Amino acid sequence: MKELKQRSTCPVxxxxxxLGDKWTLLLIRDIVFVGKSTYGQFLQSEEKIATNILADRLAVLEAQGLITKAVAADKKSKFTYRLTEKGLDTVPLIVELVLWGAKHCPTIADPSLLAELQASKDTAVEKYQRLAREKALE
Amino acid sequence: MKELKQRSTCPVxxxxxxLGDKWTLLLIRDIVFVGKSTYGQFLQSEEKIATNILADRLAVLEAQGLITKAVAADKKSKFTYRLTEKGLDTVPLIVELVLWGAKHCPTIADPSLLAELQASKDTAVEKYQRLAREKALE
DNA sequence: TACCTTTGCTTGCGATTTGCAAGTGCAAAG
DNA sequence: CTTTGCACTTGCAAATCGCAAGCAAAGGTA
Incomplete structure (x- = not known):
């Protein structure tokens, strides 16, 4: 069991x-907004995460109850990682990261997604949480 | 000039x-929600940041345009760190961190602040941004 | 049956980052 | 002219990261 040390009782x-590192929220982004669910798919992202870091972060996320690990439906030698409700509750955070990055940094964001988020954050958050929940039932 | 390498063009x-580390957003929390503005005040936080890490993060935040550094009004040998508009735009992110932590982790949050955030995120965000802007004019 | 591929890790190791303690420089106060 | 407060800087050991290679089990192919 991967345990983390708590620096204080402050919620932030x-x-x-x-969640405070360069990789954890990218994995959740890949699950929610890109529809990824396997180790191999996470490795293929543009940011090129190292295999040991990926294994470590997945273990932490599972230990902290943000994701679940299950044998894949199609192949018994594959695993499927899905978000729990605790993990899904980080979607608003990722939405804020998208908006901040798109506004203040040189990035390339999907214009239709950006418009959707700017029109109504709450609606968009609920939509992507719902989509991720539905995927978990497949 | 502290420069960061960009891993991809994705805004997240x-x-x-x-912002993806354990200390940066804590400093912004201290400025916005605790009203801190000097090196010495940042050092006194519950989480006990090391002095070299603090100096490094302040330099990065200034280089990236999230904070400004100015000679303090009361004492010429002191510096005052304030948020820019780019820095103030991270307030929604911190609010989401408060809400997620308070909901899913064993933390101690100010109940009145929590109620305020849960009642209306947008209103609260605007309020704390305004308060931080007003402080910058002192 | 024997071989090859896919998938999900684990290991080794050099490089970077972190955390702790101590020290430095400089302006203002006494 | 010494002391104090403030903002760093430095040294160093420990932890973490990133890259490359290796490994084991499931499953497909011949």
Missing amino acids: STSLDV | STSLDV
Whole structure:
């Protein structure tokens, strides 16, 4: 069991103890907005995560209850990673990261997604959470 | 000039290149929600940041245009760190961190702040951004 | 049956980053 | 002219990261 040390009782600090690194939220992005679910798919992302870091982060996310690991439906030698409700609750955070990055940094964001988020954050958050939940039932 | 390498053009990834670590958003929390503005005040936080890490993060935040550094009004040998508009735009992110941490982790949050955030995120965000802007004019 | 591929990790190791303690420089106060 | 407060800087050991290679089991192919 991967355990994390809690630096203080402040919710901002404690959230960062779990999510505060360069990779964790990218994995959740891949699950929610790109529809990925397997180790191999995570490795193919543009940012090129190292295999040991990926294995470590998946273990932490599972230990902290943000994702579940299950044998894939199509192949018994594959695993499927899905978000729990605790994991799905990070979607608003990722939405804020999209909006901040798109506004203040040189990035390339899908214009239709951006418009959707700017029109109504809450609606978009609920939509992507619902889509991820539906995928988990396949 | 502290420069960061951009791993991809994705806004989530690029935001994390700047904000994705355990300390950066804690400093912004201290400025916005605790009203801190000097090196010495940042050092006193519960999480106990090391002095070299603090100096490094302040330099990165200034280089990336999230904070400004100015001689303090009361004492010429002191510096005052304030948020720019780019920095203030991370407030929604911190609000989401508060809400996620308070909901899913064993934390101690100010109940009145929590109620305020849950009642209306947007209103609260605007309020704390306004308060931070007003402080910058002192 | 024997071989090859896919998939999901694990291991080794050099490089970078972190955390702790101590020290430095400089302006203002006494 | 010494002391104090503030903002760093430096040294160093420990931890983490990133790259490349290796490994084991499931499943497909011949």
